[in-house]
Amino acid sequence: MPDWLALYYDDPLEITHGEGRHVWDSAGNRYLDFFGGILTTMTAHALPEVTKAVSEQAGRILHSSTLYLNRPMVDLAERIAQLSGIPDARVFFTTSGTEANDTALLLATTYRRGNTVLAMRNSYHGRSFSAVGVTGNRSWSPTSLSPLQTLYVHGGVRTRGPFAHLDDRAFIDACVADLRDILGHTRPPAALIAEPVQGVGGFTSPPDGLYAAFREVLNEHGILWIADEVQTGWGRTGDHFWGWQAHARSGPPDLVTFAKGIGNGMSIGGVVGRAEIMNCLDANSISTFGGTQITMAAGLANLAYLVEHDLQGNARRVGGLLIERLRAVAAKLPGVREVRGRGLMIGVELVRPGTDEADPKAAAAVLEAAREGGLLIGKGGGHDTSALRIAPPLSLTVAEAEEGAAILERALRSSY
Structure with a gap:
């Protein structure tokens, strides 16, 4: 593979199978998937109707x-x-x-x-x-x-x-x-x-x-x-x-x-x-x-x-709850510049505390910490990849949204 074909994480993750909103790696660890293979697993992993x-x-x-x-x-x-x-x-x-x-x-x-x-x-x-x-x-x-x-x-x-x-x-x-x-x-x-x-x-x-x-x-x-x-x-x-x-x-x-x-x-x-x-x-x-x-x-x-199954409506309802939950977390953290998005397409932009400067190192650290906590998210942004990208399958439940928000909150606190 060419050098520019990058992998997430310091210790690359091999996903072996999934079900619903969860995936498992080759070591048997289970993760709540908030990125869906870059917004691609739209409804659910191993959805019976599709398989x-x-x-x-x-x-x-x-x-x-x-x-x-x-x-x-x-x-x-x-x-x-x-x-x-x-x-x-x-x-x-x-x-x-x-x-x-x-x-x-x-x-x-x-x-x-x-x-x-x-x-x-x-x-x-x-x-x-x-x-x-x-x-x-x-x-x-x-x-x-x-x-x-x-x-x-x-x-x-x-x-x-x-x-x-x-x-x-x-x-x-x-x-x-x-x-x-x-x-x-x-x-x-x-x-x-x-x-x-x-x-x-x-x-x-x-x-x-x-x-x-x-x-x-x-x-x-x-x-x-x-x-x-x-x-x-x-x-x-x-x-x-x-x-x-x-x-x-x-x-x-x-x-x-x-x-x-x-x-x-x-x-x-x-x-x-x-x-x-x-x-x-x-x-x-x-x-x-x-x-x-x-x-x-x-x-x-x-x-x-x-x-x-009106997954658009579910994205509106559950996504709205998730955004508000993350905004409440962000209000207590100086390194979070903005929580933005709509539905189940949410960005969390990170900066160096006390400044408006992008903080790509913090974004990478939060990505790693979220994985350790059992949550997969993405990252991106036009200012040195300093935004976390959250885009779960559209069938996400309220309980799973709360679980993912709690893991992400711990990951953010551990990095600031």
């Missing part, structure tokens, strides 16, 4: 490519098109969020016949050449070379930067003015790509309505809006099924990318968008592994379980 669907499909056929009619792919595409809120939508399946964003950028630049793209500062969109080229987080962007010309806009981080001192309305107005200023200095870009809640960036988000305000400006120039819902989709934010719906005054985006949670661990990504954009390619294009029968079976079963 049964995968097993039954595996007994029939695993794969045939998009060159052949694939009933599970059609069924899931129809379901996602319906849920997207986009009129006359079309769906294309990929194998990952990176590939989904890659495809959206291909479609947008082809449709608009230009390679300039707007992206948000502190953003993350994947590991491919084009996705790295629109990523606004230096920790995840190893090269300045790109097939795209990328212009970065303010707004993805509410509590840092030159507009942090403003109230929400003034913050939005300042970010819109910044966007207008950028557009006054360049040819109209093809699209704006933005995460409604920045994932790798530390679960930061703008005030509700920012992207609706941006959309009004974008529409003046014919610029498309791509909502990167790889981490925010499927009800994780609790208040909405899609993250973009917090900015819904302007209607749905032109393109929405998705991945991670829909497969509950199976490799599914994709793009859903307006037919005229989705149909704009004038060259052959297929997918060998995108939409394969076994992943579609998993996605159909997982999505059905999520909707039938």
Whole structure:
């Protein structure tokens, strides 16, 4: 493996199996999982409905490519098109969020016949050449070379930067003015790509309505809006099924990318968008592994379980309790700058006590201490990886939320 393929923890953890919201390592230790393989185990580990669907499909056929009619792919595409809120939508399946964003950028630049793209500062969109080229987080962007010309806009981080001192309305107005200023200095870009809640960036988000305000400006120039819902989709934010719906005054985006949670661990990504954009390619294009029968079976079963059991509502209720519990803990600790998020997508930003300086060493220490206490969490952030990332499966119970909060509180106290 290459050196840049990093592992969490000083003593790397090998997860051997899981059930519900828990996983076990190769030494037999049990952990409450508050990260879900980077927000991917969306409903639960070893969910019977999904494992049964995968097993039954595996007994029939695993794969045939998009060159052949694939009933599970059609069924899931129809379901996602319906849920997207986009009129006359079309769906294309990929194998990952990176590939989904890659495809959206291909479609947008082809449709608009230009390679300039707007992206948000502190953003993350994947590991491919084009996705790295629109990523606004230096920790995840190893090269300045790109097939795209990328212009970065303010707004993805509410509590840092030159507009942090403003109230929400003034913050939005300042970010819109910044966007207008950028557009006054360049040819109209093809699209704006933005995460409604920045994932790798530390679960930061703008005030509700920012992207609706941006959309009004974008529409003046014919610029498309791509909502990167790889981490925010499927009800994780609790208040909405899609993250973009917090900015819904302007209607749905032109393109929405998705991945991670829909497969509950199976490799599914994709793009859903307006037919005229989705149909704009004038060259052959297929997918060998995108939409394969076994992943579609998993996605159909997982999505059905999520909707039938109102896991979005559970994310809102249990996530709200968890955020308030963590804010009560943070109020007593000088090293916690902010507890933010919505639903079961929560960030805890750490700083050196008495300052506003990021504290990545503390974040690493809390990660280790939480593991010792039986809790797995993630980390991220645009300021030297100083934010803890909390994103349990959406079926998390109140008791498990309380248990995880208590472990995290002890881990934080041990580090400060």
